[in-house]
Amino acid sequence: MKKNFLFIIIFTIAGQIVFGQSKEEWKSKVDPVVINKxxxxxxEFMIVMKEQADLSQSNMLDTKEEKGNYVYKTLVETAKHSQASVISLLDELKLDYKQYWIANAYLVKGDLNAISQLANLPAVAQIIENASYTVPKPIVESFDEGNNNRAVEWGLTQINADKVWALGYKGQGAVVGGEDTGYDWTHPAIKKKYRGWNGTTADHNYNWHDAITTGNGGICGLNSKVPCDDQQHGTHTMGTMIGDDGAGNQIGVAPMAKWIGARNMGQGAGTLATYVDCFQ
Incomplete structure (x- = not known):
């Protein structure tokens, strides 16, 4: 009788320990910042799925088009077959969410109960903060007015871009993709290089994307259908990449390349989700 009683006590204590551990185990998957918030x-928080696409086979393919198609299909298929349990729970909890196949992740808004249930799913790797990012303000420095109109900008000569141009490589045939505060596509230094401009009309489909859909969109508003920059940082960086003012002042590293763009920051501020949205 004493042995049986002792066994019951030990079993009960062990069960409480195991139950206690499993009950709190979900917290190990959750960013402490999220729990505090x-x-x-x-x-808002981001769910990162445990299964991530294996893209190594793309190295075996010959052309850029083949590689791109393989990567896209693999990412989409991986997200599709690995997210079923999460989608089911999100729908059951009636939460708003957005899926990202490019990173096999979700943007979700929910409470502690939702987070604990989602983190308990085996398919979920971690739950992290939808962190915010703000573009640094420019540093204003004095400059020599006499050298304001250089034929080739100082930064380009420092990286020997002009020497590469002399070999015949100016970015021809390449398309540069940028995501930033947006782009003033009509700026004379970048307009002619915009892939959506044929010299007469503009087509922004698959050439522009605006991930700023909530909050204050500044002068661009929300979900702008045309390239717009409400802070000018993006326009500046695109100029550095491909810009040419057409008046002999070379400002871009690849002046014969084309560009496409996306806006991941509204008035200079974006989040992890807006960055991922633009990559996708």
Missing amino acids: IQSGPT
């Missing part, structure tokens, strides 16, 4: 009410 959630104390004040529902918050």
